[in-house]
Amino acid sequence: MAGSSRAPTPAVRAATPGDAVGDLVPAQVAEPSDTEELSLVLAEAAREGSTVAVRGGGTAQDWGPAPRALDLLVDTGKLSWIDHDPGDLVVEAGAGTPVAELYTHLAGKGQRLSYDPVRAGGTIGGAVATGASGPRRLLHGALRDLVIGMTVVRPDGVQARSGGRVVKNVAGYDLAKLHTGGYGTLGAIASVAFRLQPEPPALRLVEAEYGSRAEAERALAAVRESTVVPSAVEVSAGPDSALCLQVVVEGTHDGLRPRTEQAAQALGAHARVLGELPSQWGHRPSEGPLAWLSLPPAESVEAAARLGRRVRVGGCAPRGALHLSWPQGTPLEEIASVLEEARARPEWSVQLVRAHPEPVPAVDRWGRIPGLPLMRAVKDAFDPDHRFAPGRGTGGI
């Protein structure tokens, strides 16, 4: 490696209680200022046999189980940079770049990353590593669909790039897919390149509440059969709130008028039209137990109506990508029982993302994970000693 002989090992400081991940306080914290330094830090950790976890904004440290062990925490805060090619509708950003900063930058050029962030704050690296996508995934794809290239430092300290900065590229394996939603178990993300979309001139939100599942299903089917082409169709329900559908329509001012009307018609007589998105749009609750539920899209409304009696349900109905959230302090037995109810359905899968306190082993956090042996094989290849966020990944990888 060209840089190995020149750069000194970057500063590593002792950790403070504020650096804890779950109940684990690492021994050391490294704050590399570029990919080269990140690579040196991780190579050193590999030589030492240290266990490692990566932190961006620290907003999702409680997503996924805490790692089983942690010697070195890598803070990506200094890996913050934006390289935007507006003419190519492409941006590349350092892992530590705050998501909000990237959005502000892109908005200044009339563009956007069409992934609705699911948390306030946070960094690009964290968003990608946790992989969850917000409502507007419906039209432009989930976060994984927007990533076109990535530079990662492997657990052994080797830098590796896959993809690139052009939208169309099929050279080599798309390894970025593995790191997107990989919870940092396969390496540390250094930078990510995304495809962008122009920011549409106008937006409308059409929403309606329903007294029955059948009514909501009819409305959803009417949206599906229409030619509205919504950017988002969200379903939500909960013990204290009614079954609700929200449709986001984006486009030109002239074009929006008939499309909004169509959407309102599909949702029913009591549909409301709003000119903007509510604040916290797409954000998952920042505290309390949280789970992902994925199911055949035709069953989204059913899931919301049925589980909504016990737990707050929301998410992208036409993709069958929902989330469940409970108030802080909900008894584990109740959570386990909801998970069980969902898993009783053949094609439903549900994973508990956040839980306080750590669920007892009796609660099956993951459920059945098809292809788990293959995932383990991939993990073993990249991180043979299981030093990277051990236990944090899906299935306890």
Next chain:
Amino acid sequence: MTEPITGDSHQRFSELLDDCVHCGFCLPTCPTHVLWGQEMDSPRGRIHLMEQMHSEDVLSEAAVSHFDNCLGCLACVSACPSGVAYDALIDHTRHRVEEQYERPLGERALRGALFSVFPHRDRLRLMRGPLRAYQATRAGRLLRRSGVLDRISPTLATMERIAPPLSSPPPPLPEFVPAVGRRRARVGMLVGCVQGAFFPEVNTATARVLALEGCDVVIPRSQGCCGALSGHSGRLEESAGFTRALVEVFERADVERIVVNSAGCGSSMKHMDRTLEEAGAAPEWVRRARAASEKVVDLTEFLAELGPQAERHPVPVHVAYQDACHLSHGQGVTSAPRELLARIPQMRVSDLPNKEICCGSAGVYNVLNPEPATELGDRKGQDAASTGAELLVSGNPGCSMQIGSALERAGTPMPVTHTARVLDVSLRGLDPGVLLGRS
């Protein structure tokens, strides 16, 4: 291995092979690839086998079987973006197989017997009527011994079922039918072997429609087979002989166009020059054949070009139009017949799903390869039935027989007829029931 057929055609064959870039666009339209899903039974695979045959002088038993499996429907020619002349390639290959490949005895007997009957209208006509009576004749006994009758029987039985009853054969056609009203052209008409023997009423209708549309129609009685069936089976000499005779007949007839109502014949007659060239004929013969070929036109193509003159009477029937391969792929005639039918007042015209796929008739293919032919026929029958039409219209006698029998097998019988008969009914204002077998 013997020497290549002729130096020139060898070179030309090589050039034609080079046109194929192996893109595979022909695969989905090839009936045998649809059936079996293997490369050697697709045009691209066969061209590969031809390359092997050509460059390494190898003609394996396997390769011959894959060439034999080809229906010659030419759907691949329509699908090919590079303009590969698969028709010329397969004709050349079949000829070479006939010349150089020793078929097993039984197969040779079958082919010999088949070609002693099929290209001869009078012998075919003899076979009409109760099969038992035919089998009692000396020729019938000979044929039965060769096994050919077992193969032909189902085909004949089908013909018997769907052809009009023998008790009312149409009167023989005169040699000349004068134009009705304003005379617009003088045309010759091909009678065809199968058409002439089994569907004489189609020829009668053709002549009548042409006359009603203002054509003097010359129907030389001395005309024989066009040679297509022989040519498509690699019997080049036989085919060339038929071709020469036909060229002479129509030269004497002194006509502007030669109208053909049988797609298989028309497709072949449009390149009689190539047939003679392949057979090594003298340039003068090739020239004469080319001149004759340039006059050849399908009935529907000709009528569409001529434009309507006679009045069309309503025919309130829902018809499904089936593209005969040698009309759509072989001659590129697809819109003319549909336009002619659609112009008939109160007629509704539907297309079949998978319309580019062959019905499995393919000349004598259904006799030589009964199993795939039946399977393809069944598929086509299902597609035809799915249209919900009352009547199936096609431009080729073989297709009519093949699909008609498939529909009957499936328990969804549907009358089958030729475009000419539908036009005849409309032009003469007849009861449409005659087309539906209800009159």
Next chain:
Amino acid sequence: MSLAENETATAPAALVPELRAICGEDGVLTDHSQRRTYENDGLAHHREVPGVVVLPTSAEQVAAVVRLCHERGVPFVPRGAGTGLSAGALPHAEGVLLVTSRMRRILEIDVANECAVVEPGVANLDITRAAAPHGYYYAPDPSSQQVCSVGGNVAENSGGAHCLKYGFTVNHVRGLDVVTPSGELVRLGGKAADAPGYDLIGAFVGSEGTLGVATRVVVNLTRTPEKTVTLLSAFESMDAGGGAVSSIIGEGVLPSAIEMMDALAIEAAEAAVACDYPAGAAAVLIVELDGPAAEVDAQVEQVEALCAAAGSFETRTASGAEERALVWKGRKSAFAAVGRISPAYIVQDGVVPRTALSEVLRRITELSADSGIRVANVFHAGDGNLHPLVLFDDTEPGAWDRAEEVSAKILDLCVEHGGSITGEHGVGVDKACKMPRMYGPDDLETFDLFRRSLDPEGTANPDKLLPTPRLCGEQPGVRRDVHPLVASGQATQF
């Protein structure tokens, strides 16, 4: 010819009885002339006769064949319709060619879940045909869509003219049944999106058959757009056309396709299909807009104005299916049509950032002038995916080498400008030795690490996608500093 030569005589010969037991008598091809018909895919200059060919009809058969290969250490190569343009399905002389062309059932069109479940041998366009009556279609549309198989699309992550707006195969696959290189049948995802754990579907799509064989695919169905309009705009120079592309994108319009052809490509298309493009055009731009009628109408006006401002001397607008087909006819026939103006040609597939299009096209023109080799340009301008057609006369000695050199230099230009060596044709054998042009040794080693994690024995489509000493004649990964001419893949020729 002796029987020994004719029949499969190499390593897989020992497998034949077992393969027959799995796939049946007619599911195993051993005859030499039959096997030879599989010696190449759509890229015909790479040829290798497979040791044996199998035609399984079920996932269980595929799994049993692959398991047998795994046990005996025999390589296998998956093949769909054989339309690939990177020799990704080039057979292995000592291996099993596993052809999915008999697995072609559409298992389900599920409108409520907006997806289709199909076997890998189903042709891409057949999904759209089956979905159309319900008002849906399958969005990825590679130009071979009526032939190419879904399994092949999954292996190559196929795109198409409309991937500018709708993305690639990977964006439309929800579920996969995969037979792993060890012969295990695994179901990943399904009708539900967001399968838990690592995104193995995402990594499997585009892996060119090196990680196993897809035996069942769940794909998204997309609503048929309410309105589609195709514009044809003619320019006096490629630069002006390129300018129009930039301003369309710059103004925030997202067409479903933006295609461009240069004068030579237009000449070829005119010769082949008489597409009647505006006379005197040095460049034509085809812009397709689709979506809700109200949005499309507004965008059509906008695009017309932008083309005019960029110097277009004629713009035609087509909205009916037949009219639109006429506009597309010239573009779609362009590759095959080039055969009319040149005896032979090489189709290249490279990508540059859209903003570098004009510069790269100028450099290609220079390259063409310097070498005296004609280059016709047909490309997906919206996403910078170039398809230069390098014309040559194959009867002229050395012409192939010179054309190949120009073709390789064009690829170098793409990489120099931050692009890719392939936008949609894949790496396969054809570009395996060019991978070091784009990726460093560590990147390549990482790809290999991943590959070996799922195929430790290296039996799944070996010698594809990554450079190997066998293929490239030297150590992979050290070629970064080698002279460009040597590194540009001459070693792929024979």
